Structures are given as C-alpha cells and as structure tokens.
Amino acid sequence: MHHAQRRATAMSDALAREMLPADYPIIGMVDLDTLDELFRAAEAAFDSPSPVTHAVAAKAVTLVPMMRHLAELGAGCEVASPGELRMAQLAGFTPDRIVFDSPAKTRHDIDTALDLGVAMNLDNFTELSRIDEHLAAATPKGRIGVRINPQLGAGKIEEMSTATPTSKFGIPLRDEGSRQAIIDAYAARPWLNQIHVHSGSQGMALSSMAAGVRAVVDLVADIHATIGHQQITHIDIGGGLPVNFDSDAHTPSFADYRAALEAEVPELFDGTYGIITEFGRSLLAKSGTMLTRVESTKVVGGRPIAVCHAGAQVAARTIFMPNAWPLRVSVLDPTGEEREDDVCVQDVAGPCCFSGDIIAHQRALPLIREGDVIAIHDVGAYYFSNSFSYNALPRPAVYGYREKDGAVAWVTLRRQQTIDEVVAEAGGDVDSSW
Incomplete structure (x- = not known):
C-alpha cells in the first residue's frame, strides 16, 4: 500500500478511535x-x-x-x-x-x-x-x-x-x-x-x-x-x-x-x-502527519479564517518563515473523509496569541467548517521534536502506526504533556521563597 493510502486509512482510524483529545485536539502520527x-x-x-x-x-x-x-x-x-x-x-x-x-x-x-x-x-x-x-x-x-x-x-x-x-x-x-x-x-x-x-x-x-x-x-x-x-x-x-x-x-x-x-x-x-x-x-519528513480539529471559523475582511490547534507551538519554522517552509494541508470531515467541495481562498490559523500564527496563508481549500479536521503533511522531521512553548501550550501526543493484517496498529511515541507538567517546567515546582 502506498504511504498516502496508509495515511488516509490511519487518519480515519484515529478519528474513529477518538484519538484527538477533547481538551487539546491535536496529535502527531508517524507512518x-x-x-x-x-x-x-x-x-x-x-x-x-x-x-x-x-x-x-x-x-x-x-x-x-x-x-x-x-x-x-x-x-x-x-x-x-x-x-x-x-x-x-x-x-x-x-x-x-x-x-x-x-x-x-x-x-x-x-x-x-x-x-x-x-x-x-x-x-x-x-x-x-x-x-x-x-x-x-x-x-x-x-x-x-x-x-x-x-x-x-x-x-x-x-x-x-x-x-x-x-x-x-x-x-x-x-x-x-x-x-x-x-x-x-x-x-x-x-x-x-x-x-x-x-x-x-x-x-x-x-x-x-x-x-x-x-x-x-x-x-x-x-x-x-x-x-x-x-x-x-x-x-x-x-x-x-x-x-x-x-x-x-x-x-x-x-x-x-x-x-x-x-x-x-x-x-x-x-x-x-x-x-x-x-x-x-x-x-523522516514524509512519515509524519498532524491532525487537529477546527475550533471555530469566521470571515474577516472578506477572507474565511479557520482556527485550529496547530500553530507556532508545533510548527515554528513554518509560522515564522512561511515562504521558505510551507506545508501541505488537507481538510477532512469529522470521520476522516477528505473534503473537496466549495473550494475558496482562506487562512488556517493556529492557537497562539499573535497575528502571524497562520499555518496556511491564503490557501485554496474546501470551505472549512467548525468540527472539520485539518491534516498537515510531511511533518515527520523536526515538527515533533522542535516544540515551542509559546502561550504555555502543551506538547501534543505522537503515535506511530503500521498496516497490520489489513488494519491499523498503533503505538505511543510520546504522550501528551499535562498542564501540571507545563507549569512545573515553568518553575511551578520551585520554592522561590526568600
């Protein structure tokens, strides 16, 4: 099976298994x-x-x-x-x-x-x-x-x-x-x-x-x-x-x-x-995909903008050097089926609190709806290992997958960072009393 077919099957399987956490709907996947x-x-x-x-x-x-x-x-x-x-x-x-x-x-x-x-x-x-x-x-x-x-x-x-x-x-x-x-x-x-x-x-x-x-x-x-x-x-x-x-x-x-x-x-x-x-x-690059759920959509100055949970905290190079490091994105419905309807130019924005946190600029994509899933491709190198702690956002979970006996087999490569761990990393576990 070609890796694009494996990826499509794995994305649908991940969504069917509800692997996107409700409180922080973003994961990494490695083929x-x-x-x-x-x-x-x-x-x-x-x-x-x-x-x-x-x-x-x-x-x-x-x-x-x-x-x-x-x-x-x-x-x-x-x-x-x-x-x-x-x-x-x-x-x-x-x-x-x-x-x-x-x-x-x-x-x-x-x-x-x-x-x-x-x-x-x-x-x-x-x-x-x-x-x-x-x-x-x-x-x-x-x-x-x-x-x-x-x-x-x-x-x-x-x-x-x-x-x-x-x-x-x-x-x-x-x-x-x-x-x-x-x-x-x-x-x-x-x-x-x-x-x-x-x-x-x-x-x-x-x-x-x-x-x-x-x-x-x-x-x-x-x-x-x-x-x-x-x-x-x-x-x-x-x-x-x-x-x-x-x-x-x-x-x-x-x-x-x-x-x-x-x-x-x-x-x-x-x-x-x-x-x-x-x-x-x-x-490594071609083996990796990120999935993130669309939290909300809006239109600003005539341009549709979809807000998801993948931004500078997981894609710093793409966010800060978008012309040098653009990434392909696909729009999936909540079941993992790739959408192809109602194509228009729009932005896909991340969760970080600065205006340049845009994972895809002015991209011709199917009109993104709340609850859709954004798949970000070719992120198997650097994107899972170069996390950026902007806004104290946690590092997402990363899972490996294989085709096995006609099904998708999963293994955890990194668990999602907890909020307590984020706080501890920021000195929350240090006694700073004088």
Whole structure:
C-alpha cells in the first residue's frame, strides 16, 4: 500500500478511535512503514564496497521510541548536544554508531565524548586545542575529525545554508592560510582519522552538495600527500538532502543523490574510506502527519479564517518563515473523509496569541467548517521534536502506526504533556521563597 493510502486509512482510524483529545485536539502520527521504506532506500542507494553508516540526525527526531526503532534498523545517530547524546544512548545506539557534532562543545562535552568513545567532529581550532589537552596522556577510543566549510555559497534558504562564506559551522577552507592550517593540524595529530563536511540543506542543489564533498575529498588527498600515508579512514558527508514539500513524491531521492556524488566524486565509493551520512529530514519528513480539529471559523475582511490547534507551538519554522517552509494541508470531515467541495481562498490559523500564527496563508481549500479536521503533511522531521512553548501550550501526543493484517496498529511515541507538567517546567515546582 502506498504511504498516502496508509495515511488516509490511519487518519480515519484515529478519528474513529477518538484519538484527538477533547481538551487539546491535536496529535502527531508517524507512518513507521514509510520510515522503514525510506531507510532501506537510503541503504540501497549507498550500497558500495565502502562501509556506510547512516547516522540519523537526532535533532530531527528527538522521540526516544523512534530513535530506538532506527537503532534496531541498523542506523547510527548524529547528536549535537548532551541531551541528544543521552537520548541516543537510551535508545540503544552503541558508541561506535554515534557521531557528536555540537558546534559549541564545552570541555565537559569533549571529555564525555572522549570517555564514551563516540565519534566526534570538531568545529574549530579551539575545540582541537581542548582535545590536545585531554589527550596529553591518552589515546582516543573513537574517531575524531574536523568539520570543513567548503564555502560554496547559499542555497534558496540562506538562513538554513551551512556552507556559505561566513557560515557559523566548521573551519573555512578558502580563507587565506586556512587550507594549510587544516593540513598541518592533521599532520601533527595521527589520531585525527575522520573529516566532516555538511554542505547540504533544504533548498540546496544536489550538484552543490556534491561539490562540497568533492572539495573535501581533494583536501584529504592533499593531507595524505603531506603525511605520506593514509591517515583519514572515514569521510562524514553530512545530511541536508532536500525534501519535496509540494506532493507525496520523495524527490530528490537517495538514488538521485548517489548519482550526483558518483558523477562528482566517484572515488568516494571505491572502498578506501568509510562513509557516514547524517540524513534527517529526507528520512523522516514524509512519515509524519498532524491532525487537529477546527475550533471555530469566521470571515474577516472578506477572507474565511479557520482556527485550529496547530500553530507556532508545533510548527515554528513554518509560522515564522512561511515562504521558505510551507506545508501541505488537507481538510477532512469529522470521520476522516477528505473534503473537496466549495473550494475558496482562506487562512488556517493556529492557537497562539499573535497575528502571524497562520499555518496556511491564503490557501485554496474546501470551505472549512467548525468540527472539520485539518491534516498537515510531511511533518515527520523536526515538527515533533522542535516544540515551542509559546502561550504555555502543551506538547501534543505522537503515535506511530503500521498496516497490520489489513488494519491499523498503533503505538505511543510520546504522550501528551499535562498542564501540571507545563507549569512545573515553568518553575511551578520551585520554592522561590526568600
């Protein structure tokens, strides 16, 4: 069954089971079959003589049960904070399958990562000097590399682009003296055995992503020419494969990206280097849907507006950057049947108390009625893990589902946050008496 059909069946089933809470009618849904299919597609696309680890970006999926499932599939995990590292450990990722990539590592972070033996990509020369301090009397248990910024320029979304000439990430490759400083750093440290580049992001062309990998593979050749032997064993090419948010099609595909890399950097797959990827959005987005009930409708200035419970608290990027991160929405009747009648231009508004909390702007949709259900698509990455506590709204429940014996089987991935938990998180459980 195609994932769109599974999703339609699951939405109707969720409504029939009354899974939308009456007091806060919004839930997240994750199609675990689609997630499995996409992970296997990534594995198939990157099949090669080189050992490949698909280290899923934890920031896109900070739901421990989902992370645990990915570990069981054979994925690795890329983490960028102590919290994500702890989640990865709890989910069952072994140290050799974890990559620690925080761009702001404290000495404590570095010591913890070194003691655990996870792989680590260093963002700057300050972090490198801190590693030197730690390793004065020790040898690292895990791989250590340096993140390189190839300085290729921005994609369509500059705020999300990671390889601009002035990006916050990594050591610049093209600044004066920088290339030689990187080569010297590797030559002086035999334990630097990995290198990292992450030039991909939403809105970035595959050719540009491949060019970033090309630049780093050429740098590796120069490092080895200087040293006189192979020291770097693994190349981490990052993630950032864009996602099509306009339809259910998974484009560009992992096979498309492999083809772009083969054309630009064929030696990447000749078995010389282990390969690490850090896919997040491209693995997860298509698996996720949000359902929310329409609380009320009105007409303002001639425009219909439907008010629901999905806004900035669950879709911050879409709310604050609507042109860069638009989401598809569908209108369902209370039974889950998709409505197609009385199409007109209207807004779908969220529950947050500011005027820009609009999940869909001036969208041609069936005229939305009170009690209808809004389905928000392609939200399996980031939307469930990047909650925003505006107006002290609780985090909604998230459920996973599968097709099983002709029916829909459900599992809880995260329970809904209670109001008591919201209050406690805001300091309500702290004795602040003087």
